Amino acid sequence: MNAELIAVGTELLLGDIANTDGQFISQRLSELGINVFYHTVVGDNPARLKAELERARSRSDLIITTGGLGPTYDDLTKETVAEVFGKKLVLDRESLERIEGYFARRGRVMTENNRKQALLPEGCEVFANDWGTAPGCAVTDGSTTLIMLPGPPSECQPMMTERVIPYLRRFSDGVILSRLVRVFGLGESAVEARLRSLMESSLNPSIAPYAKEGEVLLRVTAKASSREDCETLLAPAVDAIVAELGDAVYGVDVDSLEQVVLSELKKRGLTLATAESCSGGLLSKRLTDLPGASEVFPGGAVSYSNAVKTGLLGVPEETLRAHGAVSSETAAAMALGAARVFCADLGVSLTGIAGPGGGSEEKPVGTVWCGIACRGRVRTLRLDLGGPTRSRGLIRRLATSHALFELLSDIKNM
Amino acid sequence: MNAELIAVGTELLLGDIANTDGQFISQRLSELGINVFYHTVVGDNPARLKAELERARSRSDLIITTGGLGPTYDDLTKETVAEVFGKKLVLDRESLERIEGYFARRGRVMTENNRKQALLPEGCEVFANDWGTAPGCAVTDGSTTLIMLPGPPSECQPMMTERVIPYLRRFSDGVILSRLVRVFGLGESAVEARLRSLMESSLNPSIAPYAKEGEVLLRVTAKASSREDCETLLAPAVDAIVAELGDAVYGVDVDSLEQVVLSELKKRGLTLATAESCSGGLLSKRLTDLPGASEVFPGGAVSYSNAVKTGLLGVPEETLRAHGAVSSETAAAMALGAARVFCADLGVSLTGIAGPGGGSEEKPVGTVWCGIACRGRVRTLRLDLGGPTRSRGLIRRLATSHALFELLSDIKNM
Numbered sequence: 001m002n003a004e005l006i007a008v009g010t011e012l013l014l015g016d017i018a019n020t021d022g023q024f025i026s027q028r029l030s031e032l033g034i035n036v037f038y039h040t041v042v043g044d045n046p047a048r049l050k051a052e053l054e055r056a057r058s059r060s061d062l063i064i065t066t067g068g069l070g071p072t073y074d075d076l077t078k079e080t081v082a083e084v085f086g087k088k089l090v091l092d093r094e095s096l097e098r099i100e101g102y103f104a105r106r107g108r109v110m111t112e113n114n115r116k117q118a119l120l121p122e123g124c125e126v127f128a129n130d131w132g133t134a135p136g137c138a139v140t141d142g143s144t145t146l147i148m149l150p151g152p153p154s155e156c157q158p159m160m161t162e163r164v165i166p167y168l169r170r171f172s173d174g175v176i177l178s179r180l181v182r183v184f185g186l187g188e189s190a191v192e193a194r195l196r197s198l199m200e201s202s203l204n205p206s207i208a209p210y211a212k213e214g215e216v217l218l219r220v221t222a223k224a225s226s227r228e229d230c231e232t233l234l235a236p237a238v239d240a241i242v243a244e245l246g247d248a249v250y251g252v253d254v255d256s257l258e259q260v261v262l263s264e265l266k267k268r269g270l271t272l273a274t275a276e277s278c279s280g281g282l283l284s285k286r287l288t289d290l291p292g293a294s295e296v297f298p299g300g301a302v303s304y305s306n307a308v309k310t311g312l313l314g315v316p317e318e319t320l321r322a323h324g325a326v327s328s329e330t331a332a333a334m335a336l337g338a339a340r341v342f343c344a345d346l347g348v349s350l351t352g353i354a355g356p357g358g359g360s361e362e363k364p365v366g367t368v369w370c371g372i373a374c375r376g377r378v379r380t381l382r383l384d385l386g387g388p389t390r391s392r393g394l395i396r397r398l399a400t401s402h403a404l405f406e407l408l409s410d411i412k413n414m
Numbered sequence: 415m416n417a418e419l420i421a422v423g424t425e426l427l428l429g430d431i432a433n434t435d436g437q438f439i440s441q442r443l444s445e446l447g448i449n450v451f452y453h454t455v456v457g458d459n460p461a462r463l464k465a466e467l468e469r470a471r472s473r474s475d476l477i478i479t480t481g482g483l484g485p486t487y488d489d490l491t492k493e494t495v496a497e498v499f500g501k502k503l504v505l506d507r508e509s510l511e512r513i514e515g516y517f518a519r520r521g522r523v524m525t526e527n528n529r530k531q532a533l534l535p536e537g538c539e540v541f542a543n544d545w546g547t548a549p550g551c552a553v554t555d556g557s558t559t560l561i562m563l564p565g566p567p568s569e570c571q572p573m574m575t576e577r578v579i580p581y582l583r584r585f586s587d588g589v590i591l592s593r594l595v596r597v598f599g600l601g602e603s604a605v606e607a608r609l610r611s612l613m614e615s616s617l618n619p620s621i622a623p624y625a626k627e628g629e630v631l632l633r634v635t636a637k638a639s640s641r642e643d644c645e646t647l648l649a650p651a652v653d654a655i656v657a658e659l660g661d662a663v664y665g666v667d668v669d670s671l672e673q674v675v676l677s678e679l680k681k682r683g684l685t686l687a688t689a690e691s692c693s694g695g696l697l698s699k700r701l702t703d704l705p706g707a708s709e710v711f712p713g714g715a716v717s718y719s720n721a722v723k724t725g726l727l728g729v730p731e732e733t734l735r736a737h738g739a740v741s742s743e744t745a746a747a748m749a750l751g752a753a754r755v756f757c758a759d760l761g762v763s764l765t766g767i768a769g770p771g772g773g774s775e776e777k778p779v780g781t782v783w784c785g786i787a788c789r790g791r792v793r794t795l796r797l798d799l800g801g802p803t804r805s806r807g808l809i810r811r812l813a814t815s816h817a818l819f820e821l822l823s824d825i826k827n828m
Contacts, residue, residue, distance in 0.1 A: 013450045015440030016624045018432050022455070026429030036427045037462065041436070041453035048451065131803055154803045210430045274695075274716070280702025281688075281695030284716040288694025291771055291806060299722035301715055302688070302698040308713035308756060312726075342722060357705055392705060 001034045001171075004060045006052055008068035008077050009151055010043040021066045021149070021156045028160055031178050032168060033223060034062065044074040053084045057144050064164070067151030069134035071113040077148055078119065085141045087121035095126060095135045102133050127163035131155040138167060145171075174223050177230035181218040181241050182251045184405045191216045194244055198237075205237045214398050250408060257404035258286045264411045265296040265346075272407070273342030274300030275313055275334040277325065277351040278368060283400040298342045303334065313337030326352050326363050328371075328380040335371030336378050345414070347373040348407055350399050352383070354392045366390060368399045372410050381406065415585075417443055418452040418474045420466055422482035422491050423565055426455045435480040435563070435570045442574055445592050446582060447637060448476065458488040467498045471558050478578070481565030483548035485527040491562055492533065499555045501535035509540060509549045516547050541577035545569040552581060559585075588637050591644035595632040595655050596665045598819045605630045608658055612651075619651045628812050664822060671818035672700045678825045679710040679760075686821070687756030688714030689727055689748040691739065691765035692782060697814040712756045717748065727751030740766050740777050742785075742794040749785030750792050759828070761787040762821055764813050766797070768806045780804060782813045786824050795820065 005026065007019050022039045029036050037060065042048045049068075056063045068077030082089050096118035103110040117134045120126060127136035127147075132155040138147045147164055149156045169175075183191055188211035192199070195218075199207045205222035218241060222233035242249045251260045265272055274284045274297075284300040287293050301312055306325055309315040315333040323329040331349050339347030352368025359365035366386020372379055383402050385395045419440065421433050436453045443450050451474065456462045463482075470477045482491030496503050510532035517524040531548045534540060541550035541561075546569040552561045561578055563570045583589075597605055602625035606613070609632075613621045619636035632655060636647035656663045665674045679686055688698045688711075698714040701707050715726055720739055723729040729747040737743040745763050753761030766782025773779035780800020786793055797816050799809045 011624065012437075013440055013453065014444045014622075014624070015437045015442075015450075016626075018434050018437040019453070020432050023426075023429045023432040026427055028429075030428045036429075037457065039427065039433070039453070039455035043451065045451075152803075154805070210425070210428075212430075276695075279699075280707070281690075281698030281714065281716065284695030284718075285693075285699045288716070288718065289807065289810075291769070293694070294718050298719040299716045299726070300695065300718075302695065302702070302713045304698075304702065304708050304714075305712040311757075312713070312755065341726065343725075355705070393703065396703075 001061045002059075003029055003034050003036050003062040003064065004038040004040070004056050005036065006049075006056060006063060006065045007039070007041045007151070008044065008049055008065060009041070012041045013043050020153055021151065024153070024157050025064055025066070025149075025160055028165060031176065031219070031221065032165070032172070033176050033221065034168070044068060044076060046076045046080045049077065049080045050084060053081060053146075057084065057146075061143060061145065062168075063144065063146040065146065065148045066156050069117065069136070069148060069150045071111075071116050071133075075116075078121065081139065081146060081148060082121045085121065085139055085146065087123065087139060089119040090122045091115075092118050092120045092126055092135070095120065095128070098128060098135070099133050125167065127159055127167070129155060129159060130162075131158050136163060174225050175227050175230055176221060176223050177227060177234060178219050178221040179234050179238050180253055181220065181238060181249055182254060183216040183218065183245055183248050184214065184250050184257065184401065186216060186245065186248045187211070188216050191218070191245065195241065198240055198244065202237055205233050207237065207241070213394070214401050247409065250405060256286075257401055257408075259290060261404050261407055261411065262287065262290055262293055262296055264408060268411065268414060270346060270411060270414060271296050271298055271342075271344040272346045272348065273298060273338040273344035275338035275347060275349040276300065276302050277304060277309070277334070277349075278354045279350045279396050279400050280304060282396050283348070283350060283403055286400055286404070298344055301338060301341065309334060313341060324363075326367055326369060328369055328382070331369035331371035331380045332373070332378045333371075335373035335380075336376075339373045339375075345375060346407070346410065347371075348403050350403055352385075352395075352399060354395045354399075355386070355390075356392060359386070366395050368395070368402075370399070370403045370406060372403075372406060374410050374414060379410075415448045415475045416473075417448050417450045417476035417478065418454070418470050419450065420463075420470060420477060420479045421453070421455045421565070422458065422463060422479060423455070424457040427457050434567055435565065438567070438571050439478055439480070439574055442579060445590065445633070445635065446579070446586065447590050447635065448582070458482060458490065460490045460494045463491065463494045464498060467495060467560075471498065471560075475557060475559065476582075477558065477560040479560065479562045480570050483531065483550070483562060483564045485525075485530050485547070489530075492535065495553065495560060495562060496535050499535065499553055499560065501537065501553060501555075503533040504536045505529075506532050506534045506540055506549070509534065509542070512542060512549070513547050539581065541573055541581070543569060543573060544576075545572050550577060588639050589641050589644055590635060590637050591641060591648060592633050592635040593648050593652050594667055595634065595652060595663055596668060597630040597632065597659055597662050598628065598664050598671065598815065600630060600659065600662045601625070602630050605632070605659065609655065612654055612658065616651055619647050621651065621655070627808070628815050661823065664819060670700075671815055671822075673704060675818050675821055675825070676701065676704055676707055676710055678822060682825065682828060684760060684825060684828060685710050685712055685756075685758040686760045686762065687712060687752040687758035689752035689761060689763040690714065690716050691718060691723070691748070691763075692768045693764045693810050693814050694718065696810050697762070697764060697817055700814055700818070712758055715752060715755065723748060727755060738777075740781060740783060742783055742796065745783035745785035745794045746787070746792045747785075749787035749794075750790075753787045753789075759789060760821065760824065761785075762817050764817055766799075766809075766813060768809045768813075769800070769804075770806060773800070780809050782809070782816075784813070784817045784820060786817075786820060788824050788828060793824075
């Protein structure tokens with residue numbers, strides 16, 4: 001099955017937003033084994049949209065449009081699709097009731113133009129929108145299926161996951177199942193070199209790597225007649241990857257380093273506190289991105305000035321004088337201080353030079369010390385995260401990822 | 415001048431990355447007054463790329479491609495463009511020397527396949543790449559100009575700014591200049607309603623609003639024969655917007671709320687400390703995203719647990735018992751505590767329910783209290799940031815934006 005995506009919206013052509021819906025839908029389709037050959041973005045212009053739809057129809061089995069389903073006069077995707085596919089737009093009573101309910105729950109009166117959102121091509125399969133007002137739908141004509149989704153990512157992406165994926169699975173002659181192996185601290189080419197023979201010999205499941213800011217994600221995808229058969233195919237491949245890459249694999253079917261750190265802490269009833277200098281709160285922000293962090297994370301300090309490192313975290317002034325703020329000794333004292341001040345089992349610290357200024361020959365931009373304290377004992381490590389194309393933001397993100405990854409081994413050894 | 419963008423790369427179709435180059439280039443072209451009518455993404459497939467190039471050539475004055483300029487066998491953009499435009503690829507000696515120099519500076523040997531990057535269409539204008547190895551170029555044929563840029567955003571985006579914009583300005587019969595007015599706390603429709611007559615009557619400069627997570631950006635763009643004439647056109651329009659929207663305008667030609675807060679603090683020699691509960695470090699992360707924050711930001715506390723609110727920030731246990739952690743009283747005590755602990759002129763606090771769990775009828779998800787302490791005095795305000803489509807992440811981001819915006823008036827009144 002060959003697919004293409006058409007995003008409708010002048011805001012995309014003006015660069016006000018990036019086409020993140022396109023990325024999200026492509027990822028999901030790729031997991032189903034559906035090839036995506038084109039993304040197209042057109043403005044809110046029915047003539048140009050019509051030409052793109054006609055072309056897409058002539059070359060793709062599946063077309064997914066995003067955007068242009070709203071209540072205003074320039075939302076014209078449904079009208080244009082109906083024209084190209086020769087369908088009438090008819091009122092879908094259930095959709096209208098849902099939209100009326102949406103407004104009623106908010107104590108607002110539904111304006112008349114919102115009725116337009118309940119007009120759908122005759123004979124389509126309706127995708128109810130639990131995240132907004134405009135429903136999506138699938139229209140089939142001959143061998144081509146066209147799916148329309150609303151544009152806002154907060155609606156489009158859950159609709160893709162909850163409505164479109166189950167719909168598309170019905171057309172599949174088998175089951176496709178993926179597992180995601182997450183690797184930290186090895187480059188993509190190192191991962192590929194170590195897995196080359198495995199990747200070349202394994203067709204079902206297939207193994208596809210992709211790199212993502214210091215991480216490598218390996219998607220292992222099996223196709224079989226049942227979920228159980230997929231799982232039987234997947235298990236030995238995932239085991240072989242984990243055996244080859246060892247501790248660099250930090251999780252399978254997990255979302256992020258912070259998620260694994262939190263769940264390992266919870267499993268053991270441990271608590272963690274942070275002391276951040278160069279990362280300025282990003283590490284605690286990442287830990288608290290996830291609901292339920294409060295069980296294991298009492299808090300942290302952003303000790304941007306030396307006075308705070310000394311006064312709040314108890315870093316000896318002598319240490320700062322002798323070794324500087326960016327040093328193993330300071331990182332150690334900060335980590336111990338965090339655990340003590342916040343009464344936590346573990347303390348983690350980051351102190352470094354995020355740039356663009358502040359570097360020296362001895363400590364160039366990107367030099368970061370990480371400290372990890374476990375019940376009174378502490379270890380530190382130096383990270384060299386600089387490079388000609390490494391921004392301040394990237395250095396800060398990488399520093400926090402390294403800290404989270406390093407924490408894992410300490411937590412597991414407690 | 416009508417333009418379109420073609421991004422080349424299978425990684426975009428697999429959803430490994432979003433087409434952020436497309437967004438960036440669109441923004442820059444829109445600032446030049448160039449209309450972008452299409453974005454297309456194709457994989458590393460010369461036949462499909464050729465078809466897209468031919469179509470683009472038939473309908474656009476300017477085509478910008480991104481990606482496919484690298485050294486490997488599947489980088490085929492130049493070869494395909496040369497075929498469509500009937501040009502030979504010839505070795506550009508200066509580009510080759512730059513590439514050799516790039517490797518030499520890194521102490522690495524240039525492999526033979528890197529020579530390929532110095533092959534460029536005959537007669538093109540070369541855009542030197544100071545951020546990587548593959549040069550870009552512009553090819554003109556009849557009334558169509560095609561520009562090729564490398565794909566990695568860290569190369570594509572500076573090449574667009576430093577090479578392509580000056581190149582395109584040469585074709586313009588005048589100068590185009592924009593100013594960006596940033597508005598917080600008013601919705602896009604409210605801004606449009608208040609500026610409608612101004613927007614409708616002002617053609618040069620034009621006024622274009624766009625919404626961005628709690629903010630509205632107004633781009634005011636003038637076209638004239640000189641930079642001075644543009645500035646003369648822009649000034650009264652910007653003044654009229656500021657007069658109409660008042661304090662909701664937090665800056666003109668600034669990047670972000672945090673930038674304005676930091677610069678206002680610096681101007682007055684003031685310092686600020688943070689105490690964060692629901693935002694978990696995001697506020698201090700935003701303040702320290704910018705280099706030089708250390709002058710005005712000694713540090714902050716992430717007081718996720720009540721024990722930290724009491725022990726570190728001095729929130730009375732009685733306050734937490736009587737009013738709860740999410741209350742005006744707790745926010746006030748946290749802000750005062752932050753200023754005291756970190757010896758800062760101002761303290762700002764956030765405590766609330768970011769969700770998805772933890773809400774109640776009285777304090778639903780999205781209820782956030784913000785406290786601002788100025789030299790012993792404190793004020794608080796309640797933010798209601800919840801809503802059916804508001805994620806935990808969005809609520810946290812909006813809470814920090816509100817805190818930064820509110821801080822501005824306190825700083826300016828000191």
